[in-house]
Amino acid sequence: MGLFDSPTHLLIILVVLVVLFGSTKLPKAAKSMGEAMRIFKKESAKLHEEDAPTAQVQASAPQQVAAPQPQVAPQQVAPQQAATQDQMLALQEQMDALQKQMAAQQPNVTQPAPATPPSATAPETQPTSQP
DSSP states (O other), rough: OOOOOOOOHHHHHHHHHHHHHOOHHHHHHHHHHHHHHHHHHHHHHHHHHHHHHHHHHHHHHTOOOOOOOOOOOHHHHHHHHHHHHHHHHHHHHHHHHHHHHHHHHHHHTTOOOOOOOOOOOOOOOOOOOOO
C-alpha cells in the first residue's frame, strides 16, 4: 500500500505540516516556492533560447569555405622587410642620440652641498657653577 493511495494519508500529512509549520507560514512558503519555480522556468527558457542561435551558427559554419589567402611573392616581402629594418635603425639612432643628451646633461646638474652636522655649528656651552 502506497503513501498517497488513500485520502486519509494525505489528510494526516497535511495536519502534521500545519502543526509543524503553523498556518501562517505555509501560505508564505507556497508563495515563495511558486516564485522560485517561475524564475527557474524563465532562466531555463533563456538558456534554451541562447543555445538555439549558437547551434544554428555552428551548423552553418562548416558550410562556409574560407577564402584562399593570396600568397605574397618573395620579391614583395624583401622590400617590406628592408623598410622595416630601416625604420628600426633610424629609431635606434634616435634612442642613442637621446641617451647621449641625457648623459651630457647629468654632470651639469649641481648637487646640493652636504649639510653640516648640528653639533659642529652649535656653540659650546660652558658649565656654570651654582651655589
